[in-house]
Amino acid sequence: MPDVSTQDKDIEHVIRVENLVTHFGDREILHNVNINVRKGEVMVIMGGSGSGKTTLLRHMLGLHQASSGSIYMLGQDITQLSKKQMYEMRRNMGVAFQGGALFSSMTVAENIQLPLYEHTSLDDMTIKIMTRMKLEVVNLAGFEDLMPSELSGGMIKRVALARSIIMDPRLLFFDEPSAGLDPVVSAELDELILRLRDAMGMTIVIVTHELDSAFRIADRITVLDQGQILITGSVEDVKNCDNERVQNLLNRKPKDEDIDPEAYLQRLTREG
Amino acid sequence: MSVKRITPNIELMVGLFVILGIVTASYLSVVLGETNLFKQPGYEVIARFSSSTGLKEGAALEIAGVKVGSVKTISLDREDYESIVVLNIEHDIQLTDDSIASIRTAGIIGDRFIKLTPGGSDIMLEHGDEISETESSIVIEELISKYIFESKSKD
Amino acid sequence: MLLATPIRLIEKIGFESIYITRLTGSMIIFLVHCLGNIFILPIRFTAVLRQIYFIGARSLLVIIVTGMFTGMVLALLAYYNLKQYGNMELIGAATALGLIQELGPVLAALMVIGRAGSAMTAELGIMRNSEQIDALECMGIDPYRFLITPKFIATIFSLPLLTCVFDVVGICGGYLVAVINNDVPSGAFIQGMITNVDWADLRLGLVKPLTFSVIIVWICSYKGFYVHQNRSGVFGAEGVSLVTTNAVVMSSVSVLALDYVVGLIML
Structure with a gap:
C-alpha cells in the first residue's frame, strides 16, 4: 500500500460506490447503486429481506464480481485490483459476519490471533497481549480458551467483532449485528460499535434490518429496497421522508401492491 | 457445562x-x-538350447534346488536357429566348465527354471564363457502325443 | 408442436455439454491452483501435520483391519483353488501379488475416501456455508493455501504409506491362514512370494496410490469448496449432504476407472 495513506487525508469519502449493477445468474439484483461513506461515520444500510443489502455488502468486500460500476475503497477501485492487491487492501478492512464465521476447530484466542500470525511477524507475547486487549474491548476477557461451540450467540458476535478489529482496520463492516439476539444484548453490541467509532476513529458500515438498532447507532442511513436506493440521509431525514416505500418499511407495514388484474392473470397463465 | x-x-x-x-x-x-x-553384482555365462519353450526372462537358476541366479535375456541365434540364454550367476558361486544346464518345470503347470548340475572339471567358468552341455525344455504335449502315437503303432 | 420434443432433446444435450465443459474447466483450474500452491514456501507445517494425523494416522486402524481380512480371504481362495494343482508355493505369490498390484491400492483408497474424503468435503462445505471461507478471504488469507494445500500434501503423503501398511498386514493375514490354518509350509509361502514379486509390481503398487491420492483430494475438496455452486441449487445442510455423497461416489468411481488406466499403461 504505497500511496493510500497519503491520499487518505484528502479523501472525504473513504468508500464510494458508483453506478453498481450486479447480476445473479440472469437476474439483476442491484440497479445502479450509488453510496458515499464519509470518514469516521457509521453508515447503516437498511432494507428488508431480499432488498440486496447483503449483496451490496459482499460487493464492497470484493467477494463478488460486479457486472458494471466501480467501488472505491480508500481511493482505489477494488473492481480493478489484482488478487494480490486485493489481499493488501483487505488489511485495511475488518469484517464481522452475520453468523460470526468463527473457525470451529480453533479456540477464541486462536480465532482472534489468526490475522496477526498470518500478516505480522510479532512475537507470541505481543500477540497474546493484543488478543487480550481486543477481548477486553468486547468485554470477553478471560474467554480465550473456550471453543466457539461453547459460546452463546451474543458472545460469538463479539468474538467475531474482536477478530475483525485485531489488525486495527480503518474500515469495519458488520453484517446484521443484532440478528438473533435479544434486545438487551443487541443494545450492548450497539454501544460497542459506537465506542469503536469514537475511540478508534473507524469508518463503520453496518447492514441490518433492525430499525431500533439502526436509529440508535447510525450517523447516516441508506435505505435499500428491491435493489434500488430509496434515500440516503441522517436519521431525521429518513424518518421524515415521504417516500411511500420508506414509510412502509419504517412502519413495518406489509407491501400493499396495486392489484393489476391484467398482470395478475398473465403471471398465472404464463408458460414454463 | x-x-x-x-x-x-x-x-x-x-x-x-x-x-x-x-x-x-x-x-x-x-x-x-x-x-x-x-x-555385489553377479557374473554372466551363456547357454545354448535347441528349444527354450516356456522359459521366461527372470526365471530362477538352481543348483540342487537352491536359487543361485536368474535368466537375464533370451534371444535367437539367427544362424543356427538356437536359443541363446544369458544366465546371471551370483558372484560367490563357482561353476566348472563341464556343468550341465537343463530346463525343468516346477510341478506340472509350474514355472520353467534352469537346473545346473556341476561337473568334475578343474576349469572354472568366467564372465562371458559358454556352458556347452545343455538339455532343452521337455514339452509335455510332445511327450503325450509321442506316447499315444507309439502305442498306436505297436498295435 | 411435433418438433418440440427433438428440439428439447438437443437443447438438453447442449445444456449438459456446456455444464460438463464448464465443470471440467473449473475443476482443472482448481487442481492447477492447488498443485501449484504445494511448491510455494513456506509450507504450513502445523496444518499439514494436523491433516496427516487426520487422513493418515487416524485411518491406520481401519486399514489394518481391512488389510488383515483381505489378505486372509485372498490366501483362503488361493488355497482352495491351487490345492487341485498341488502348487502350494504359489499361495504366497498369489496373496502378495493380489495385494500389491490391486487390492492394496484400491481398498486403501476407498477406505481413505470413506473416512477422510467425505469429512474433507463436509468440512469445507460447512465452512463455505457459515461464511468461514469468506471470512478468510476478508482477512487477506488465501483460502486455498490455508485450507486446501495442506490437505493435498497430507493425502499425497499418507495414501502410499497406508497402502504399504495395508499390503504388509494383508500378507501377514495371508500367512496366518495359509501356514497356521492350512499347513502350507512356511518356507514355500515366503519363498514363492519372494521369487514371484518383482520390482515392477511394487512400482505399480506405488504409482497407483500416488495417482489415487491426487484424484481423491481433488474431487473431495473441490466439491466441498464450491458447495454453493452445486448443480441442483440446494444449499444449507442439504447442500452439504448432497455434495458429500457426490464426492464419495465420484471419487470412488474415478479411483476404479483410473485403476484400470494405470494398469493398462504400466503393465
Missing part, C-alpha cells in the same frame, strides 16, 4: 504412522522387490 476436551498428541501419532509406513515400505522393497542395495 463444559465438555472436557481430549487433545491427542498429534506429533506422536503422526510419528508412529510415518515410522510404520516407512518400515512396511522398506520391507516391501527390500525383501520382495529384492532391491540389491548391498549385493
Whole structure:
C-alpha cells in the first residue's frame, strides 16, 4: 500500500460506490447503486429481506464480481485490483459476519490471533497481549480458551467483532449485528460499535434490518429496497421522508401492491 | 457445562504412522522387490538350447534346488536357429566348465527354471564363457502325443 | 408442436455439454491452483501435520483391519483353488501379488475416501456455508493455501504409506491362514512370494496410490469448496449432504476407472 495513506487525508469519502449493477445468474439484483461513506461515520444500510443489502455488502468486500460500476475503497477501485492487491487492501478492512464465521476447530484466542500470525511477524507475547486487549474491548476477557461451540450467540458476535478489529482496520463492516439476539444484548453490541467509532476513529458500515438498532447507532442511513436506493440521509431525514416505500418499511407495514388484474392473470397463465 | 476436551498428541501419532509406513515400505522393497542395495553384482555365462519353450526372462537358476541366479535375456541365434540364454550367476558361486544346464518345470503347470548340475572339471567358468552341455525344455504335449502315437503303432 | 420434443432433446444435450465443459474447466483450474500452491514456501507445517494425523494416522486402524481380512480371504481362495494343482508355493505369490498390484491400492483408497474424503468435503462445505471461507478471504488469507494445500500434501503423503501398511498386514493375514490354518509350509509361502514379486509390481503398487491420492483430494475438496455452486441449487445442510455423497461416489468411481488406466499403461 504505497500511496493510500497519503491520499487518505484528502479523501472525504473513504468508500464510494458508483453506478453498481450486479447480476445473479440472469437476474439483476442491484440497479445502479450509488453510496458515499464519509470518514469516521457509521453508515447503516437498511432494507428488508431480499432488498440486496447483503449483496451490496459482499460487493464492497470484493467477494463478488460486479457486472458494471466501480467501488472505491480508500481511493482505489477494488473492481480493478489484482488478487494480490486485493489481499493488501483487505488489511485495511475488518469484517464481522452475520453468523460470526468463527473457525470451529480453533479456540477464541486462536480465532482472534489468526490475522496477526498470518500478516505480522510479532512475537507470541505481543500477540497474546493484543488478543487480550481486543477481548477486553468486547468485554470477553478471560474467554480465550473456550471453543466457539461453547459460546452463546451474543458472545460469538463479539468474538467475531474482536477478530475483525485485531489488525486495527480503518474500515469495519458488520453484517446484521443484532440478528438473533435479544434486545438487551443487541443494545450492548450497539454501544460497542459506537465506542469503536469514537475511540478508534473507524469508518463503520453496518447492514441490518433492525430499525431500533439502526436509529440508535447510525450517523447516516441508506435505505435499500428491491435493489434500488430509496434515500440516503441522517436519521431525521429518513424518518421524515415521504417516500411511500420508506414509510412502509419504517412502519413495518406489509407491501400493499396495486392489484393489476391484467398482470395478475398473465403471471398465472404464463408458460414454463 | 463444559465438555472436557481430549487433545491427542498429534506429533506422536503422526510419528508412529510415518515410522510404520516407512518400515512396511522398506520391507516391501527390500525383501520382495529384492532391491540389491548391498549385493555385489553377479557374473554372466551363456547357454545354448535347441528349444527354450516356456522359459521366461527372470526365471530362477538352481543348483540342487537352491536359487543361485536368474535368466537375464533370451534371444535367437539367427544362424543356427538356437536359443541363446544369458544366465546371471551370483558372484560367490563357482561353476566348472563341464556343468550341465537343463530346463525343468516346477510341478506340472509350474514355472520353467534352469537346473545346473556341476561337473568334475578343474576349469572354472568366467564372465562371458559358454556352458556347452545343455538339455532343452521337455514339452509335455510332445511327450503325450509321442506316447499315444507309439502305442498306436505297436498295435 | 411435433418438433418440440427433438428440439428439447438437443437443447438438453447442449445444456449438459456446456455444464460438463464448464465443470471440467473449473475443476482443472482448481487442481492447477492447488498443485501449484504445494511448491510455494513456506509450507504450513502445523496444518499439514494436523491433516496427516487426520487422513493418515487416524485411518491406520481401519486399514489394518481391512488389510488383515483381505489378505486372509485372498490366501483362503488361493488355497482352495491351487490345492487341485498341488502348487502350494504359489499361495504366497498369489496373496502378495493380489495385494500389491490391486487390492492394496484400491481398498486403501476407498477406505481413505470413506473416512477422510467425505469429512474433507463436509468440512469445507460447512465452512463455505457459515461464511468461514469468506471470512478468510476478508482477512487477506488465501483460502486455498490455508485450507486446501495442506490437505493435498497430507493425502499425497499418507495414501502410499497406508497402502504399504495395508499390503504388509494383508500378507501377514495371508500367512496366518495359509501356514497356521492350512499347513502350507512356511518356507514355500515366503519363498514363492519372494521369487514371484518383482520390482515392477511394487512400482505399480506405488504409482497407483500416488495417482489415487491426487484424484481423491481433488474431487473431495473441490466439491466441498464450491458447495454453493452445486448443480441442483440446494444449499444449507442439504447442500452439504448432497455434495458429500457426490464426492464419495465420484471419487470412488474415478479411483476404479483410473485403476484400470494405470494398469493398462504400466503393465
